[in-house]
Amino acid sequence: MKRDLEAARELAAGLAVRAGRLQIERRDTLRMGAPKAHANDVVSDVDIASERLIVEAIHEAWPEDATQAEEGHGRAGGSGWTWIIDPLDGTRNYVSRTGPWSVCIALYQGDRPRMAVVHDPAAGETFSAIDTGGALLNGEPLTGSSGPPLAEALIGVSFQPNPQTKQRAGRVLRELLPLCGDIRRIPAALNLVYQAAGRLDGGLALDTKLWDIAAGALIAREAGVTLGGRGPDFSTELTIGAAPSLWPELAAKVRAADL
Template sequence: MDQNELGLRYRFAQGVVREAGQMALDRYRRRESLAVERKGRQDFVSEADKACEAFVAGALLKAFPEDSFLGEEGGLQNAGSAATWIIDPIDGTSNFIAGIPIWCVSLGLVIGSQSVLGIIYNPATEDLYAARAGEGAYLNGKRIRVSGARRLEEARMGLGFSYRRPVQDHVKAVSACLEASCEYTRFGSGALGMAFAADGRLDGYYEAHINAWDVAAGLVLMTEAGGWCSDFFGAPDTLIKGNVILAAAPGLVEPLRKLLAV
């Protein structure tokens, strides 16, 4: 895919994600009336998730019929392309249905094993993060950079948790951070955790297992903001099965890799 084609997708995706975010925000404001289903332990899906994903999928597949599309709710569509859009229509659904304004629409474009576009939008705060490989990372049009932290005792990490891994794995990560005097925060949205690490609100983000739709956009945001990410797509079948993720400011990469055994 040449740079003109990538640029077209970058611009188009931002508009689609904004529109999907406003659809989600409308439903968030009347969330008491939404149908909610339970998919697993502490894993929910609302009719807002499904509606927003269907809207984004329809728009992208119409505009770029040669691309593939992977959604958290609808799975893989139009399989076979080297370029795959990956969406979490509402990352942080538990927050969404509880009325906590920490959720977002996350959309990434992956070519081969590289995340080349990332859009993360939190409609509640009107924050739009956008990044394109080789072109930098932005928040509402302003260039962002990762933090300059170099010592764990000065750092604050975002730590995610998934029941797909033993609870003790998360306990071990929390304990390791606290023993190193490294603060931690858990938001309930891996995509926003990655975005906050990209703009220096956090100094890094770690999750023992995260799905591709939660992290595809954050990978390019983080690297374009000057940060480092573990090789999420380097293992087989991570598009479907997920993987561990560690993202960090440059000065914390080695201390965090050692601390969290990544």
Template structure:
């Protein structure tokens, strides 16, 4: 957690001077700033110093193989589109995976002062207090987070939103998938759906949801760190309904 705090403090200093950021486009709706790269560099240096045998999978600089079987999965700033515009909805996401499966997850939202974390078998927490996934029994009982990836279909997300709203639910999007997954773990959202997410956006949050008593579509540990995965998650009593909608909307 200390590394996530350090990275969050570092990124937040850039955020407070967002009008000075150097911003580039990596593709459709995919921005990167000097703050993203500098924060990931800080995180990688700390990992290399203290855990030199571990691998690293990061958004800005790709994969650095390790020999220990552990990989650090990091997104220095998830929600860059918000970050570069001065919108305080972004986070630092960090996970540790053993042989492709998450064992630690941390999501730090510096603007709100909230730090979410989970340890496999040890529960999920926000600022040290236990959190639980929603006990909603139907999609009309809360909001469902949604995300869009260029690896998915724009028409599929339109269908998904139509199904959520048509079923009496509310769709929610804040441009930070990792943060929305933390909100599912904390019961603020009843679920989350995205046709494709990269590992650095979802590994930490998916562990939190399971540790908070929620249910997830489990990613393939053999491929998901490199290639990402479809993400479907929800509270224990509403997951099946959310998955049915997602499966129907994402049917090829």
């Protein structure tokens, strides 16, 4: 089944902006729910309301499409197209007011990502991409970092804050931090789109979920960022991204530390 990917991007970007506006408007009155997988895996009523807003509009526009959504509003479909949705990536930052967060929407055809949007509500920035069509920030083309040496590079780090992954991240950072210019810990989607925009020279993400990285990965790839993991393909277990000239060294250091 063919799909107008520009129309899909327009819809996704509009929904992401609407969800982001809701998040800003309701930040002072949000209510926290029970933690999910562990004590640091938090969710609010705003996460749930944002997801419902996005999923309902997608189902209205394309009722045969499947959805995978972090807060449980997914469903099966028969079209061969699947929307991957993280309505609020970085809930801990959002709730505590200590950093950025984003709204993430990706569209897959089978196993292939075809369209992606990541919206930063606080900054008013919408990153997007279409498969083989390049990446955009607020409608303007994006190009990743030119790739300084690792000793000068700014590296983004993302990881799930469960006890096991924190120990794993600690091992990697203990080896990597003395070797790179500096690091920034940010949510996974923004880690990837900041690489696409050249704000970060590289990054890594540990133990994510598909909805954390699906949209950001396509945008990064379309901006010229090299992506991989333990092998040539990145995964939710390990995603390494960098400017092409920096990627081999960064990947080698991360892989050696992540044993």
